[in-house]
Amino acid sequence: MAGSVILLVTSPRLPAEVLTAQAWDLVRAHPVLTASESAQVSALRAAGASVTVMAPSVDELLAHVDAHGTVVWLASPPSSSPSASQSSSSLSSSSDDGSSDARFARELGLRLAREPGLAELELVYGSWDPAGARLLDVVTVMDRLMHPEAGDPWKRAQTHASLAHFLLEESYELYDAIRDDDTSAVREELGDVLLQVILHARLAEETSGFTIDDVAGDLVAKLIRRNPHVFADTEVGGIDEIIANWEQIKKAEKSRASTVDGVALSQPALALTAKLLQRVERASLPVPLPPPTSLGGRLFAAVAEARSAGEDAEAALREAALHYMDTVRATELNS
Numbered sequence: 001m002a003g004s005v006i007l008l009v010t011s012p013r014l015p016a017e018v019l020t021a022q023a024w025d026l027v028r029a030h031p032v033l034t035a036s037e038s039a040q041v042s043a044l045r046a047a048g049a050s051v052t053v054m055a056p057s058v059d060e061l062l063a064h065v066d067a068h069g070t071v072v073w074l075a076s077p078p079s080s081s082p083s084a085s086q087s088s089s090s091l092s093s094s095s096d097d098g099s100s101d102a103r104f105a106r107e108l109g110l111r112l113a114r115e116p117g118l119a120e121l122e123l124v125y126g127s128w129d130p131a132g133a134r135l136l137d138v139v140t141v142m143d144r145l146m147h148p149e150a151g152d153p154w155k156r157a158q159t160h161a162s163l164a165h166f167l168l169e170e171s172y173e174l175y176d177a178i179r180d181d182d183t184s185a186v187r188e189e190l191g192d193v194l195l196q197v198i199l200h201a202r203l204a205e206e207t208s209g210f211t212i213d214d215v216a217g218d219l220v221a222k223l224i225r226r227n228p229h230v231f232a233d234t235e236v237g238g239i240d241e242i243i244a245n246w247e248q249i250k251k252a253e254k255s256r257a258s259t260v261d262g263v264a265l266s267q268p269a270l271a272l273t274a275k276l277l278q279r280v281e282r283a284s285l286p287v288p289l290p291p292p293t294s295l296g297g298r299l300f301a302a303v304a305e306a307r308s309a310g311e312d313a314e315a316a317l318r319e320a321a322l323h324y325m326d327t328v329r330a331t332e333l334n335s
Contacts, residue, residue: 002116002117002118002119002120003065003066003068003069003070003071003119003120004065004069004070004071004119004120004121004122005061005065005070005071005073005108005112005119005120005121005122006026006030006070006071006072006073006122006124007073007075007105007108007121007122007123007124008023008026008027008032008072008073008074008075008124008126009075009123009124009125009126010023010040010074010075010125010126010127011127011128011129011133013129013133013134013136013137014127014129014130014133016038016039016040016042016043016044017043017047018127019126019127020125020126020127022124022126023124023125023126023127024047026072026124027044027047027049027051027072027074028047028048028049029070030068030070030071030072031050031052031064031068031071031072032044032049032050032051032052032071032072032073032074033051033052033053033054033061033064033071033072033073033074034051034052034053034054034073034074034075034076035053035054035055035056035076035100035101035104036053036076037053038076040074041053041074044074051074056100056101056103056104058104058107058108058111061073061108062118062119065118065119073105073108075101075105076100076101108121109121138194138198139198139212142198142199142202143202146202146206155199158199158203159203159207160200160203160204163196163199163200163203166196167193167196167200170189170192170193170195170196171193173189173192174186174189174190174192174193177189197212197215198212201214201215225249225253226245226246226249226250227242227246228245228249229242229245247282259279259280259282259283259285260276260279260280263275263276263279268314269299270299270303270313270314270317271314273299273300273303273304273313274303274306274307274312274313274314277303277304277307278307281307289301289304
């Protein structure tokens with residue numbers, strides 16, 4: 001009777017001890033073979049499993065099947081996935097174990113397809129990536145880049161202040177991609193903005209006493225608090241009530257003395273004006289507009305008029321400027 005090869009695939013982004021009950025039963029009951037040492041191998045040995053590291057060889061693997069009946073081949077993580085051994089605590093260079101392991105699996109599958117009497121092949125997932133797992137890769141890569149000895153000197157030399165203009169630049173590039181309805185560019189620019197978030201959080205870990213987990217934890221808590229119609233039993237009649245609840249909860253959290261406290265003052269002037277008008281409108285405050293006796297006053301009135309018409313003055317002026325830029329280029333071509 002033919003023996004069995006169980007191809008065990010695990011996630012490199014989860015703790016090595018996290019396996020399904022089926023996977024633990026298999027590795028405890030049968031010899032485990034693998035191509036390289038790893039955190040997963042160490043965890044299996046610590047749990048009493050028999051693990052042998054060997055060069056990927058179909059003939060040698062089948063010899064183990066002949067000797068034991070059933071063997072488990074523990075697949076190596078793909079080389080594109082940073083593992084714990086690649087973090088800042090252990091800066092070994094990346095290997096191609098994952099790609100070699102994939103080639104070996106294909107070779108084994110083809111061999112058994114040609115000679116099905118040699119062994120049966122079964123694929124078992126011992127663990128798999130949850131949604132968002134690649135964010136763990138981002139953190140691991142940033143830890144590597146920020147390593148004090150083998151990391152990137154430029155990134156280690158940065159501060160929140162020195163990086164601030166990059167955050168604005170990347171945000172504007174994302175805005176442009178959204179405006180152009182360029183899905184590929186949106187994906188890329190979201191990654192660049194995420195880089196800024198991760199880098200600022202990593203700098204804070206060394207200088208300000210908080211980490212990316214603190215940032216994410218605060219965000220999760222805020223989303224739960226401010227969406228009681230989802231996470232609690234608050235009933236709402238529509239989107240307007242959802243927005244009103246959000247603002248009411250936010251106001252209670254911030255305990256601000258003024259309606260305009262907390263408005264981002266570094267944003268473009270038209271957007272700043274629109275935000276101030278929005279805050280005043282929501283607070284139902286009878287505040288007169290600046291007199292239109294100066295350019296600033298007239299611009300302020302223009303933003304107020306745009307808001308009354310349901311238009312975005314900042315976006316409208318940007319669109320006009322871009323159209324003007326296109327006109328300049330067309331004129332240059334025709335001159």
